[in-house]
Structure formats: structure tokens, C-alpha cells
Amino acid sequence: MNDESVQELASKEGVDQPFSAESLKKLCLEEGADDVGFVNIDREAISFERNDLLTAYPKTQTIISIIKTMNRENIQSPIRYVANNEFHHMSHHIEEISRRIILKLNQRGIRGVRTSMGFPMDADRWPGKIWYVSHKVMAVQAGIGLMGIHRNVIHPKFGNFILLDSILIDTPVDRYDQPLQENPCFECRLCISACPVGAVREEGLDFTACATHNYREFMGGFQDWVEQVVSSKSVKSYRSKVHDRETVSFWQSLSFGANYKAAYCMAVCPAGEDIIHHYHADKKAYVQEIVKPLREKEEPVYVNKGTRAESIAKRNKYKELRYAHFHMRPRSVAQFLMGIKLVFDPLKGKGVEVTIHFEFTGKEKVSATVTISKGRLEVHDGLIGKANLRAKVDSETWVAFLNGERSLFRAIITRKLRIKGNPIHLMRFQNSLAI
Secondary structure, three states, rough: HHHHHHHHEEEOOOOOOOEEEHHHHHHHHOOOOOOEEEEEEOOHHHHHHHHHHHOOOOOEEEEEEEEEEEEEHHHHHOOOHHHHHHHHHHHHHHHHHHHHHHHHHHOOOOOEEOOOOOOOOHHOOOOOEEEEEEEEHHHOOOOOOOOOOOOEEEEEEEOEEEEEEEEEEOOOOOOOOOOOOOOOOOOOOOHHHHHOOOOOOOOOOHHHHHHHHHOOOOOOHHHHHHHHHHHOOHHHHHHHHHOHHHHHHHHHHHHOEEEEOOOHHHHHHHOHHHHHHHHHOOOHHHHHHHHHHHOOOOOOEOOOOOOHHHHHOOOOOOOOEEOOOOOOOOOOOOHHHHHHHHHHHEEEEOOOOOOEEEEOOOOOEEEEEEEOOOEEEEEOOOOOOOOOEEEEEEEEHHHHHOOOOOOHHHHHHHHOOOEOOOOOHHHHHHOOOOO
């Protein structure tokens, strides 16, 4: 952005007044963003994100959401390092755009921070929410796009072949954007058919299935690999668990950047003005050229044993089933209550109908109701309805039990855990989780 554009941004209003959204958008586009929108910090729809936003930058008044398009042919390639190269290159590119935008704003006395597009994140908060700015939430609120079935943001023109970033600034603007009224996702369900582990479902994303496979070489998947190394008594023992090509793949992830194993849901998505005509012109050809090569790619697929993901992966003769354990060991009751919604497996929970009242004592005094019914798990604050089982437990004892550091039997005999009702309900609850 040239000096005249900066002056134009400043001249719209006085120093103490909101800045021009029109001029701010112009600045962002000139610095390389492909689209931009603005969200005010006090918007009710982002209330659940506000504490993290203000932790990242306490003076936040406006969230600038920007996007950058990727080359979709790279993302669609069955050669996944070609897709990964595009992800990594463009993530650095959009972060550089954000950096230039904030530096231009600094020239006008507007302060703020640009956050990571993806990694690095705050690993100290693992296995909880390790990011402070939810770029998808901000993009939706900024009117840039809406979530598709696959939980990717779809832009009306560019489709889901975009990367997102956010900038937090200390200045209000004179006009904020609102979410789109019409979702570009037309529910073709190609994302459901393409996912090798069935993580994409109409009723919502199966987080554990996606994380176990796609994130095999970082976060919880990396923990699993490290524990395989440590638990191996010899080189022969290690090689019986991990193929040589897997070891090399881990090395490549550590050396060159995380190797995403999937993103097939993004690759096959035909939504967006720039893409949709290719799909409507010849749907059969679209499937043959884009969907089929991904479905028939011979590759290892990582799943937790006994889960829905395993049953789906077994149906595809082109996929080599590899068992893994995506670790999410909670460090608090809050992380436990958030995490169980993500790790519930509908296959393991099939036929389970139970309501459990949890009353946590000690360090974390929390009451919650967990229900499993008709293949869905829900968590509610407080003790609601009639319970099949009531569990009153010391919060630190419960976390230690979940992490395998304390036995359930010992917790009961030491009166750290008191159960009212049939203990089998607790076992059914635990067995319904993909962990």
C-alpha cells in the first residue's frame, strides 16, 4: 500500500473515531489478501472466543479476517507431498501478507498482533484448545464463507481452496461484516465418500478419526510414535511396530514440515463459483478425475481399533490398515468435559442409553450431566434430569484415573470416588470413547 493509501485510511475519520472499513479493506487487498472481512470484539456470536482473543491481545477492538487462495490442482493431487507443499508454501505466504498489513497499520498508529495461520500453537495448553484465535469462526462471522459438511470454510467464489488468517487490532472500524445468508455448500457429499476413515459425517465431524489419520505425524500421533520407540525392547521390536517408510516419513515431517495424511475432503469439494461449473458440466468425469484417484490411492490409513473409522477403512481394499492411538490425556476436568464430545465414537456407543451425573470436588468444583442416546453424546452444565448413575469424585483423582495413573478400584476404596447406581453404566460410557 502506498503512502497516499495510508493517508486515505487516516483521513476518513479523526484519530478517536472509527476508521473506514472501505479503506482498511483496500489496504488488505493491496497487500495480497484475496478477500477480507471485519468482526467487532463485542459480537455475541464470538462470546465463547472472547477470552482467548483478549488474552492474545488485550486491546482488541476489531478482528480482521483475511484469506489467500491455493492452487487447487496441487490440493487435488493423489501425490500428497504435492498437496503438502502447497499447504506449507501458502501458509507462509498468507502470514507474510498479515505481517505487511499490520506494519502498514503501525505507520498510522494502529497497534495489534498477527497470529499464526496454523502452527506454532500454544503446546502448553495441550490437549485442550492450543490456539487462541479460531480462524474459521472469524471468517464465518466476517462474511467470507460458511462451513460445509466437511467443516472447512467455503468461499462463494474460491470454494474451500483457501487458507485463513486473522489480525487483531486496537481500533474500531465504521462498518462490520455479517455472516453470509446462503451456504455455498450444496451437500453433494463427495467429501463423505472421499474420506478414507469416515471422519466426515452428515451429523458432524468425527474428530478422533480425522486426527488419528490426518495428524499422524504431529500432536497426538507423534506422542504415539514416541511411545512406540520407548516401549520397543530392540530394533527388531521397533520394526515390528513401525515400517521403515513410516520412520522416514516422520523424519521428513520433522525436517520439512508436518506431513498431512489426508485433506481429501477439501480436494474433492466442487463448491464455489470458480469450481462448480467443472462439476456440473460432467459429474461422472469429475468423480473419475478427482475423487477416484484419491479413493484408490494405495496408502496406509491410521485408525483406533474397534472404532467406526476402522470399520470404514476396512471396506477400501486400496488402504493398508494401520493401528494407532491418538493421545488426548486431559489435565483437568474442563478438558475432560470438552474432550469427550470429540472422542465419542458412535459405533462403540451403539445401543448405549445412559445418563450420568458427575459431581467433581476438590481443586475443580464442577457439576455436569453426560448423556448418551441414539448414537450421540451430549454434555450439560449442572445435574439435569434423572441419572442412571451418580459419580461424586475428587477432580484430581479423576484426571489421574483417565491418564492411567490411578486405578478406579483404588479411587473407590479410598472414598475419592463414590458411585450411586450400577457401575456397568460407567464402563459403557468409558467404552464408547475412541481412546
